[in-house]
Amino acid sequence: MSDKYSREDIVNSVPQKGFFGHPKGLFTLFFTEFWERFSYYGMRAILVYYMYYELSQGGLGLDRTVALSIMSIYGSLVYMSGIIGGWLADRVFGTSKAVFYGGILIMLGHIALAIPGSLSLFFVSMVLIVLGTGLLKPNVSSVVGEIYAENDDRRDAGFSIFYMGINLGAFIAPLIVGTVGMDINFHLGFSIAAVGMFLGLVLFLVTKKKNLGLAGTIVHNPLTPAEKSRTIKIFSVAAVVIAAVVVLGLQYGFLTFDSFIAAVGILGILIPTAYFIVMYRSKKTNEVERSRLVAYIPLFIAAVMFWSIQEQGSTILAAYADTRTDLEFAGITISPAWFQSLNPLFIITLAPVFAWLWVKLGTRQPSIPQKFSLGLLFAGLSFLVILLPAYFGGTDALVNPLWLVLSYLIVVLGELCLSPVGLSATTKLAPSAFSAQTMSLWFLSNAAAQAINAQLVKFYTVENEMMYFGIIGGASIALSIILFLAAPAIQRYMKGVR
Known part of the structure; x- marks a missing residue:
């Protein structure tokens, strides 16, 4: 199946004009x-x-x-699960079916949250x-990448438009789902999230054949019959082992919130460590690529530190907005x-400014x-x-909301320096034999950051608020100085990549 169509065949099957001068498939995606x-x-805003x-x-x-802690582990597992999703798409049923099946599971998860029920139903939704x-x-x-030819000058602009869709959805959702969930009923808010995913699925189904052509339908590296048999056995054994651990853990009391959070935290560190070791030691990785992998390690550590702070916007700062802020x-x-x-509002507003700035600076722009x-x-x-309000006014008084707005704005400035640059650097520094896995x-x-956060958030209390923000913020600034030096x-280890 992977050899039946060429990259050119896939691109030619997609109508190349129809959405702001881009392929029609971009509308669908x-x-x-x-x-x-x-x-x-929307779900995350009230969860x-x-x-x-x-x-x-x-x-x-x-x-x-x-x-x-659960919120942090939730986010960590979402990013870990992308490894499984990418593998299934590449080896089993293609990216288009992965998108559709994923959308169905997400919708069912929101429906489970929309049903007033028990804690068990909540974990099913998770x-x-x-x-x-x-x-x-x-x-x-x-799939976005597949609708463009490799040398298509519209490609980068197409991803920028697609990225705008991500942030528009993320911007509108808390205003609608958040308002309904907080002011009327949580379950009604989750219902709106389910309806949103349903609309996305309907639009995908109705337009994909006409707009996407062959894009997303090709299994690029299908399992051989022998591999398929072996994979089924491995997955079956893994499912039985996991089920046994869960049943025994619940029966004998060693599977608790704390033990589960600790296990995910360990996985959050071990999985990327294993990735680095396997890629570095592989015979498919040459000396130049090994040097670039070494250069990638401090960048990865810096990214973990950054996301640890940024992702607390939906945990610690969300609780801060609820309990410490004058609303x-x-x-x-x-x-x-x-x-x-x-x-997302600040990203939509400032991303074009940063893009213009890097182009304007040209060769004078900072290195990666x-x-x-x-x-x-x-x-x-x-x-x-965000620790300054407690310093000036104590922890008993409610805080002016503009302090929170300023905190979110400043971290977005950091995100625009690190996140798109990190995606680009990953494609440049990845060993050729592991390009997709390096993106994972x-x-x-x-x-990893959110797995660490699941432990960090345990130390936050209103009483030690200044110490909490001060130590983590100070550690980030110290690491920033070390990285800059x-x-x-x-x-030099990046071997010509800039």
Whole structure:
């Protein structure tokens, strides 16, 4: 199946004009991802509140620290599951089916959240959304790449338009789902998220044949019959082992929130470490590529530090918005969920500015390690800013919401220095035999960060608020300085990549 059609055949099967001068398929993928991100970020905007609000308030009544840890583990598992989703698409059923199956699982997960029920139903929804997002998220981006010829000058602009769809969905969702979920009913909010994913699925189904042609339908590296048999055996054994561990763990009490969070935390570190070791030691990796892998390690560590701070916007800062912030401002009542719209809003606004800046600077722009150090600097400053209200006014008074807005703005400045640069650097530094897996490794930096966050959030209390933000923010700034000083050495190991 993988040899039946060439790359050119796939591109020629896609109508090349029809969406702002881009292939028609971009319309399908733009709105599929828009609705998927709408559903995901809408759910995420109210999920932590649903977990720790009391039963009388419509929540699950979990301990707040446990809720924050679960939220971090949730995010970590979502990024880890992308490895499985990418493998299934490449070896079993193709990216188009992966997107569709993923969307169905996500929708079912939101439906499970929309049903007032038990904690068990909540965990069922988590499993469905983690698996669904792992199938859909990486593979919808892969289909975008397939609708353009390799030398098509529209390619980068097409990904920019697609990226805008992601952030538009993420911006609108907390305003709608957040308002309904917080002001009316959590389950009604989750229902809107489910409807959003349903709309995305309908649009994908109705338009994909006409707009996408062969894109996403080809299994590029299908399993041989022998591999398929072996894979089924491995998955069956793994499923039995996992089921046995869960049953025994629940029966004998060693499977608890804390033990599960610790296990995911260990995996968050071990999996990327294993990736590095396998790629470095592989006979398919030459000396130049090994040198570039060595250069990639400090960048990966910096990314973990950055995402650790950035992702606390949906955990610690979300709780801060709910409990420490004065939500009466300029004559309006602010929903704490609305603050989740700030990150995508600032990205939509500032991404073109940064793109223009790098082009304007040309050869004078900072190197990749220097841009990463700037990202860490801004991340650290965003945490130092949010400790100032407690320093000036104590931890008893409610904080002006503009402090939170400023914190979110500063970390976005860091994100725009690090995130797109990290994607680009990954494609440049990856060993040729492991190009796709190195991209998975980049996303694992976020998984590792959130796995670490699941432990970090346990140390946050209102009483030690200043110490918490100060230590983490200070550590980020210190790492930023170290990385900046080490940038010339790292650059040498990159062997000509800039």
